Amino acid sequence: MVKKKGDLDYSNIFEAVEFPDAYKVSYLANAIVFPTYEDVRKDFGLVRAEYHLLLCLAHYPELTAQEVARITRRPRNSISRAVHRMLDLGFLKRVPDPSDARQAKLQITKEGKIMHKKISAYLVEREAEIFSILSDRERENFRELIRKLANFASTLKR
């Protein structure tokens, strides 16, 4: 019996690694999350921070750049860059805050909402694909657990 390419079981490492659960979260991120950002960039022309802006402002009526940075845990300068491009693209508008001259409130435009809908539809599809491997019951279960983890993660210092 000849050893062929592909015989190597790459998933051995899933169990062998010293931190198997964190590793798998990391693996899912590498296998799914980051490629998805890539897809969004290629298909819709928005990089990660730009898409994050759209996503946040599709769900909050207005936010400062700083708030978006906090919500998404991205560095402020990435968001700042993204804001300018999104303003140019017409997906966001910016209104100065009279009560604090340092900051400005960001809002999504109608065009931004349209773009958000398009991207969301794609991501909803991706989500369905990924979680199709779980039964309804398992999915419900996973939802509860990942919610706990995400909420906990959101309390961790940055």
Added chain:
Amino acid sequence: MVKKKGDLDYSNIFEAVEFPDAYKVSYLANAIVFPTYEDVRKDFGLVRAEYHLLLCLAHYPELTAQEVARITRRPRNSISRAVHRMLDLGFLKRVPDPSDARQAKLQITKEGKIMHKKISAYLVEREAEIFSILSDRERENFRELIRKLANFASTLKR
């Protein structure tokens, strides 16, 4: 009652988003996985691909660069670059494959193993911290579900 900074509930978006489960996986990645790579870079001087090499070769006796790329789902050129640096650092050694002159088998060195142990200890600690929010039973549950998802993800075309 005055509205203060910090009153904004940033986690609203966890439930409002159109793809809540995938979003939380993504969020965990952003909140935990990526910063962890940053920590490894700062504390141990290895970038992501370099650490991935170490991790893989700590668990397989030998691998080609291509195999590491497949296991970790990173592009080949990132791995290629990382291989050279890891060779220079003395963490890996490379032995040409007599049966295929294109490729070379990579192995971890004793120094590499020591470095791997150090980084692993740190990551094990991080894992414990993150999952401390779950009960033993929940953790067991999560382990089973994330295993399914990771295994499924590993079958997806790249």
Added chain:
DNA sequence: TAATTATTGTTCCATATAGAACAACATTGT
């Protein structure tokens, strides 16, 4: 009030990263 400290958004810069093209070699099919 004045001085100090913190916050926001920004620019600059150094680095990490992925895509594309490439040379060398291997495999497949005729």
Added chain:
DNA sequence: ACAATGTTGTTCTATATGGAACAATAATTA
């Protein structure tokens, strides 16, 4: 045997990214 195709590892290049420093403004403290 030969041509066509695929694979490996590499370099080159363009871009995305995050840290540091900065100016403007706000908040805090003396």
